[in-house]
Amino acid sequence: xxxxxxxxxxxxTPRLPAGSTFDQELCELVLDTAPRLxxxxxxxxxxxxxxxxxVAAWGVADxxxxxxxxxxxxxxxxxxxxxxxxxxxxTGRPGITARLVWLAQPSAAAMDQxxxx
Numbered sequence: 001x002x003x004x005x006x007x008x009x010x011x012x013t014p015r016l017p018a019g020s021t022f023d024q025e026l027c028e029l030v031l032d033t034a035p036r037l038x039x040x041x042x043x044x045x046x047x048x049x050x051x052x053x054x055v056a057a058w059g060v061a062d063x064x065x066x067x068x069x070x071x072x073x074x075x076x077x078x079x080x081x082x083x084x085x086x087x088x089x090x091t092g093r094p095g096i097t098a099r100l101v102w103l104a105q106p107s108a109a110a111m112d113q114x115x116x117x
Contacts, residue, residue, distance in 0.1 A: 045095070056072060057072060057090060
């Protein structure tokens with residue numbers, strides 16, 4: 001019968017890559033998986049000079065399309081299968097249509113709050 005190898009009194013802790021290379025990889029990971037942010041904008045009127053619009057809700061969509069939407073007044077919260085499905089919840093009143101307005105895709109990330117501003 002073979003003896004079990006002795007246990008080390010000083011266990012080895014794996015080291016993570018140090019410095020900016022690892023930080024850069026984390027920032028790239030965040031950018032690759034960042035959800036997309038959009039607004040649901042309601043529009044009233046047919047065209048100038050009578051047209052008007054306002055932000056009715058904010059939404060976030062992940063890479064699979066799963067979407068979370070919350071109205072600006074906080075009274076409506078939805079989880080939907082796609083951002084386009086939010087539109088039907090903000091149309092329906094005569095003369096009002098809804099549109100999605102996407103914020104630009106994130107292009108930078110930082111490890112500290114000051115760097116992200």
